[in-house]
Amino acid sequence: MPSVTVESEKVGLSPDDKRLKQLNIVMKRNNYRQDALIEVLHKAQETFGFLEPTILDHVARSLKLPLSKVYGVATFYHLFSLKPQGKHSCVVCLGTACYVKGAGALLDKIAEDYHLHPGETTEDGLVSLMTARCIGACGIAPAAVYDGAVGGKQTAEMAIAKVKEWIAEGSG
Amino acid sequence: MELSELLEIGEKAKADQKPIRLLCCTAAGCLSSNSGMVRDALSQAVKDQGQQDNIEVCSVGCMKFCGRGPLVEVAPAGVLYEMVTPETAPSIISAIAGGTSTAQKGDLNHPFFTKQMPIVLENSGIIDPESIEEYISVGGYQQLHHVLNEMNPTEVVNEITASGLRGRGGGGYPTGLKWATIAKMPPQQKYVICNADEGDPGAFMDRSVLESDPHRILEGMAIAAYAVGANHGFVYVRAEYPLAIQRLQKAIQQAKRLGLMGSQIFNSGFDFKVDIRVGAGAFVCGEETALIASVEGKRGQPRPRPPYPAQSGLWGAPTLINNVETYANIAPIIREGAAWYAGIGTEKSKGTKVFALTGQVQNTGLIEVPMGTTVRQIVEEMGGGSPGGQVKAVQTGGPSGGCIPAELLDTSVDYESLSKLGTIMGSGGMIVMDQTTSMVDVAQFYMDFCREETCGKCVPCRTGTEQMYSLLTKILKKQATLRDLETLERLCEMVRDTSLCGLGMTAPNPVLSTLHYFRQEYLELLQTDPFRDNGKVATAHQV
Numbered sequence A: 001m002p003s004v005t006v007e008s009e010k011v012g013l014s015p016d017d018k019r020l021k022q023l024n025i026v027m028k029r030n031n032y033r034q035d036a037l038i039e040v041l042h043k044a045q046e047t048f049g050f051l052e053p054t055i056l057d058h059v060a061r062s063l064k065l066p067l068s069k070v071y072g073v074a075t076f077y078h079l080f081s082l083k084p085q086g087k088h089s090c091v092v093c094l095g096t097a098c099y100v101k102g103a104g105a106l107l108d109k110i111a112e113d114y115h116l117h118p119g120e121t122t123e124d125g126l127v128s129l130m131t132a133r134c135i136g137a138c139g140i141a142p143a144a145v146y147d148g149a150v151g152g153k154q155t156a157e158m159a160i161a162k163v164k165e166w167i168a169e170g171s172g
Numbered sequence B: 001m002e003l004s005e006l007l008e009i010g011e012k013a014k015a016d017q018k019p020i021r022l023l024c025c026t027a028a029g030c031l032s033s034n035s036g037m038v039r040d041a042l043s044q045a046v047k048d049q050g051q052q053d054n055i056e057v058c059s060v061g062c063m064k065f066c067g068r069g070p071l072v073e074v075a076p077a078g079v080l081y082e083m084v085t086p087e088t089a090p091s092i093i094s095a096i097a098g099g100t101s102t103a104q105k106g107d108l109n110h111p112f113f114t115k116q117m118p119i120v121l122e123n124s125g126i127i128d129p130e131s132i133e134e135y136i137s138v139g140g141y142q143q144l145h146h147v148l149n150e151m152n153p154t155e156v157v158n159e160i161t162a163s164g165l166r167g168r169g170g171g172g173y174p175t176g177l178k179w180a181t182i183a184k185m186p187p188q189q190k191y192v193i194c195n196a197d198e199g200d201p202g203a204f205m206d207r208s209v210l211e212s213d214p215h216r217i218l219e220g221m222a223i224a225a226y227a228v229g230a231n232h233g234f235v236y237v238r239a240e241y242p243l244a245i246q247r248l249q250k251a252i253q254q255a256k257r258l259g260l261m262g263s264q265i266f267n268s269g270f271d272f273k274v275d276i277r278v279g280a281g282a283f284v285c286g287e288e289t290a291l292i293a294s295v296e297g298k299r300g301q302p303r304p305r306p307p308y309p310a311q312s313g314l315w316g317a318p319t320l321i322n323n324v325e326t327y328a329n330i331a332p333i334i335r336e337g338a339a340w341y342a343g344i345g346t347e348k349s350k351g352t353k354v355f356a357l358t359g360q361v362q363n364t365g366l367i368e369v370p371m372g373t374t375v376r377q378i379v380e381e382m383g384g385g386s387p388g389g390q391v392k393a394v395q396t397g398g399p400s401g402g403c404i405p406a407e408l409l410d411t412s413v414d415y416e417s418l419s420k421l422g423t424i425m426g427s428g429g430m431i432v433m434d435q436t437t438s439m440v441d442v443a444q445f446y447m448d449f450c451r452e453e454t455c456g457k458c459v460p461c462r463t464g465t466e467q468m469y470s471l472l473t474k475i476l477k478k479q480a481t482l483r484d485l486e487t488l489e490r491l492c493e494m495v496r497d498t499s500l501c502g503l504g505m506t507a508p509n510p511v512l513s514t515l516h517y518f519r520q521e522y523l524e525l526l527q528t529d530p531f532r533d534n535g536k537v538a539t540a541h542q543v
Helices: A004-011 A018-029 A034-048 A053-063 A067-076 A096-100 A103-114 A156-171 B003-015 B028-032 B035-048 B089-096 B132-137 B142-150 B153-163 B175-184 B205-212 B214-228 B242-257 B288-295 B324-336 B338-342 B375-382 B415-420 B439-453 B459-476 B482-498 B502-506 B509-517 B519-524
Strands: A088-093 A127-132 A144-146 A149-151 B020-025 B055-060 B072-075 B079-082 B191-196 B232-237 B273-278 B319-323 B352-359 B365-370 B391-396 B402-405 B429-434
Touching (some): A018 A034, A034 A053, A034 A067, A034 B273, A088 A156, A096 A103, A096 B439, A103 A127, A103 A156, A127 A156, A149 B028, B003 B132, B003 B142, B020 B089, B028 B035, B035 B089, B132 B214, B132 B242, B153 B175, B153 B214, B175 B214, B175 B319, B191 B214, B191 B324, B205 B214, B205 B324, B205 B352, B214 B232, B214 B242, B214 B324, B232 B288, B242 B273, B288 B319, B319 B324, B324 B338, B375 B429, B402 B509, B439 B459, B439 B509, B439 B519, B459 B482, B482 B509
Parallel strands (some): B191 B232, B191 B319
Antiparallel strands (some): A088 A144, B352 B365, B391 B402, B391 B429
C-alpha cells in the first residue's frame, strides 16, 4: 500500500471535521469492538464517499487494529472503494436474469457513447459506472440502480438518457 | 408479556381493519416500478371519494407476480390489478363502488397462483411487514410462547427432526440433525446465525421473505436459539438489500419494545437478542466459515472443516447457521406439527420450496411449490413458457449449479433428483433460457463470476477459475481446439476435487453441466487442430 503517513499529512483531517465526529460516534456506539470493523467502514464510506488512507489509519488506531488488517478488509470486499466516486452512480445489475435479458448490451452502449467502463468515473467526476452481482430485482430484469433508486426493465436508451441528464445537470 | 396480552394486540389489530383493504405490494420489485406512488394515489383517491371508513390502503410484502408489478389486490373480494399506475389507481376505488376500472385486471385463478402452496410465504402480500401488530394478528409469536412454556429444548429439536426439514440454503443438510449437534454441546456461550447473504445471481427468495415477513425470521431464530441453548443471534444480510435491512431493523426494535426479544421472554428464563451484520459484497461469505469470519469483522475467507461451526464457530463457540427460508419454516412446523409437514413433498425432501422464476419466461416472480413438483409444471404451466418460443434449458443453483435441458423438464424438484442431473437445488434461483441463449456463453458468465468472487485463499480456486475462464473465452472467440476442450475438462475435475470450500468445489458445475447436455455447442465453436485428427474437426461421437 502507498506510504500512508505521507498521504495523511497531505490530506489532513481536522479533528473538528463533522464527518469525523459522525464516524467516531459509530465506533463509540460499538464500544470500539474490533469485530465492528465492517460496520465502521460502511459508515466511513457513507460519510466520506470513499475510504481514503487517512480514514483507514484513523479507524485502525481507534479500534486498536493493525493498519494492514484494516486495509486487508477494505480491499477484500467489493463494496468498499479506495478511490473517490463520481457525484452520481449508475449500477448495472449483472445477475443471471439481467444478463440473459441483455444487461450486457446496456454496458456496451454506455461504453460506446461515453467511453465509460465498469469501475470507472467520467473525467469530470460526475458519473461513476459500476456493476453489481444481482440486486435481487430479477422479476423486473434487466435492472439498474441510479443513485440508489432501482429502475426495472431497462433499455440501453433509458440508461443513456439518465447519464445524459446527469451530465447536463452538472455542466449546466 | 403474557399470552393474553399477545392475543389482545392481535385482536385489536384485526378490529382496527376496515371492511375493504387495498393491499399494495411494497417489496423491492414493485417499489422500483413505482408502487410507492400508486399507494399514495390510492390513499388520496380513498380520501377524495370519502371512503375512509370503508376502505383502507395497506402496504404489504411481496405479492409474487413481480413481472407484472405494481400489484394491488382488493381484499377480501380477491380482485387483483396488475401494472397499476398512479393514473389508473383512483379507478380501482370507483370500481369497488360499482364503476369500472381502467387498471388492468389480473387473474388470481392463473396456475401461477393456484399451483402455489404458501407456507414460507403464507403472510407475504397479506400483512404489513413493518407492523408487528399485524404479524401478531395472524398468530405471530404464539409459537414462541408455546415452545417456551410447553416444550423443553429436546422436544423442539425432535419435532424439527421429525418434520424432515432440510437446509434451504442449497446443501439440504437435515436441519434437526444440525440443531441436535449444537444442542448436545455442553452448556456454554452459543450463537445462532441467519444466513441472509443471498449471493446467487438470479435469486431473490430470501430478500422477499425478509422484506415481506421479517418477524417470522426473528421468531424462527428465537425458537432455534431456545432449542440449542443460545442467547444471541446474528442476521448476516447483504448490503445490496437496503430495504430488507431497514425492515429487519424495524422488526427488531418492535420486538424489543413489546418484550418479545430481550431478557425473560414471556416470563420464562429464556433471553435472546439479535444483531444485524451487513455484508460488504462478497459472494464467498455465503459459505459458513467465511460468513463467521465476516461477522467477526475479518476478511471473509473460509477455513478448512472440521471443526464444523456446530463445534467451533463464531469466536470459537458452537454456532448454528441456517438460511432465511429454513428459519421461516420453523413457526409453521411447530404450529401444525411435524407430521403435517412430513406429509408434504417427496419421501426424502419434505415441505415446500420457494423459487425465484426469472429469465426468458412469460411470468416472472416468486413461487412456492411442494417438493416433487416437476420443472415442467413450474416453467410451462405456472411460468407460461418462453415468450420467444421454446425453452432450451433451466438453470438452477446459480454459479454452483447446472442446467436442466428441455428434454428433462419432467424431473421432479427435490434434492436427490436434481443432483442426479448434475445440478443442485441451490437456494432457489430458477432461470429459464430459450433458444437465443448460448450455453457456452452462460458457462463463461458463471466462470467470470467465480473468477471475480474467489477469495484467493486456495490455489485451485484462485488460478483454476482464471484459467477456465480464459479457456472458455478462447472457445467463444473460436480460437480453441479440441485440446483446449480436453484441458478445460481436466481442469474442471481438478478444481472440483482440490478446492478448499464450496465455492471452488462447485465452480466447475456450470461448465460440466453444459458440456454434458450441450456438448455440440462447444464443438461447433472449435477450430481444427492441425496436429490431430488429420486436420478434421471432431464430431460429437468421436469425443
